[in-house]
Amino acid sequence: MLIIQFWVLSVLMLGSAVCVVVFRNAVNSAMSLVLSFLALSGLYVTLDAFFIGIIQVLVYAGAVMVLFLFIIMLLDLKVEARRTLNLAAVFGGLAVLAGFVFLIGQIVLSFPASGESFPALARTGYSDVSEVGVALFGNFNLPFQVIGVLLLVSTIGVVILSRRSLR
C-alpha cells in the first residue's frame, strides 16, 4: 500500500514539476507547481510527518503560489505564449539534465547503504508538532532566533524599498 502511494505521488510530483517548465502559459505552469507541492506534501504524510506536510500546503500552495498567481494574472501572457522554442537552449538543458542524472546515479551506486531499507521508527503515534516545537525552542533556540531577526530585517527592507518617496 505504502509503495503504491509512494509511486503515485512521486510520478505526480515529478510529472507536474516537468509541466512547470514545459507549459508556455504561465498560469498552467503555476497550477502545475501547486499540484507538485500537493503531491510532495502527500509524500511527507506517507512518512508520518504530518506537520511538515500540512505546512508545505499552508505556506507554499496556500500562500506563496496564490501571490505568484496574483502577479501572473496581471501580466500580459500572450507575449510569452508567442515566443518560439530556442533549440540550443533545449539541447543545453537536456545535456545538463543527463549529466545531473548520471552524477546522482554514480553517487547512489557508490554509496553502500543505498541498497538497504531504513529501520522502522522506534515509536509510532507521537505528535510531531510537539517534537518540532521542543527541537526549535530547545536545542536549536539560537539559530531559530537568528532566523527570526533575519526575517524581520528583510521585512523592514521590503517596506523601505517599496516606499514611493525613495524610488
Add this chain to the structure above:
Amino acid sequence: MPYLDLFLKPEVFLVWTSVLKTGGIIGIVLTMVAYSVWAERKVSAFIQDRVGPNRVGWAGLIQPIADGVKLLLKENFVPAGVNKFYFSIAPSLAMVPAILVLAVLPFGSSLFGVPMVIADLQVGILWVFAVSSLGVYGIVLAGWSSNSKYPFLGGIRSSSQMISYELSLGLSVIPVFMITGTLNLGEIVQYQVANGWMVFPAWFQPGPGVVEFVETSGAVLGVSVAKIALWIPMMISFVVFMVAMFAETNRVPFDLPEAEQELVAGYHTEYSSMRFALFFLGEYAAIIAGSGVIVTLFLGGWSLPFVPDGSQGWVWGLVNIGTFFAKVAAVIFFFLWVRWTLPRFRFDQLMKLGWYFFFELALLNIFLTAGILAWLQSQS
C-alpha cells in the same frame, strides 16, 4: 458468522465506519447548505418586514429542492473567449476545500464507542487553515478564466482579501493552543468539557483557588482567578477570529468580491446553471465549515454543561451530535443576522482594518496570553 468477524476486524471496521461517517456528514452538510439558503431568504424577509418564500410547501420549505431542480435543468452556457479548462474546474475548486475542512471537525463525542470525527489528526486546526487557503484558487481562476472585466476585478479583490485576513485568522487562534497545549480539535473540545467553554469558562474540575457555586457529580460551577484572567484574551481571540471568518467567507460586511453595485456578480458573473450553483453551494458550505470551526474552538464543540458524553450510552452520543449542529445553526443565524443588518465596507477600509488593526490585535493577544500564563505559573 464469518462475515460479522470480517466486519469487526480493526482495519475493515475503520474503513466502513469512516465511509458511514463521511457519507453522513456530507449528507447533513449539503442539506444544511440547501436550508441555509432558505433561512437566508426567510431571515432577510423577517428583518426587512417581508414574507419571504412561502409558495412551495409549508413556509416555502420545499423551495431549496425547487431551486436545485431549476439550476440542474438550466442551460449550461459557456461564453466565447473563456479559458475552457479553468472555467470548468474553477467551481469544483471553490466547493471542494469547504467540504474537506469538515474531515477534522469533531461533530460528536462517540456513538457505540466509535469517535464521531472522520480524521482525528494531531495537526487538526492546521489542516483547516491549509485546506481553506486552497479555496482561493477556485475564485481566482474563475475570475481570470472568464476573460471579462468584472469577474477579473472580483477575483483580484477576493484573493487580496483572503490573503490579508488569513494572517489574522491564523494568529487569533494561537492563544487557544497556548492554553490547551494541543492542535488536535478533539482534545481542544475535551479541554472545554473539563474547563468550560473558551468564551464562557464557568465550570471546571475542582482544584485549589476555585470558588465553587454548585457542586455536581463531575464538573463544578464556579470561578477562579486563572479563569477570569484567561477569559480576556479568549474573548479577543473570539472576536478577531469571527471577523476574519466573515472576510474569509466573503460575507457582508466584507463581500467586496461580489459587490453587486460595482461588479455585477463578481467572479461568477459569467457562470450559469449548475456551475453557478457550485459556487453558491461552496460559499454556504464554507460558512457552515467556518461555523463548525468557531463552535469547536470557542463554543465548546459538542459539549453542553452537565450533559454526559457518548460513553454513557448511545442516547447521549446522539444528544452530543445534535448539540453540535444546533450550535452551528446558531452561528449561521448570526452570519445571516449580520448580513442583513450592516452595510458594506469600502475596499481600502477593509484592507486597513485587516492590516492595521486586526493583525496587530491578534499579535498583541499572543503576548498577553503568554504573559498571563507565565504569571499564573509563577503563582502556583
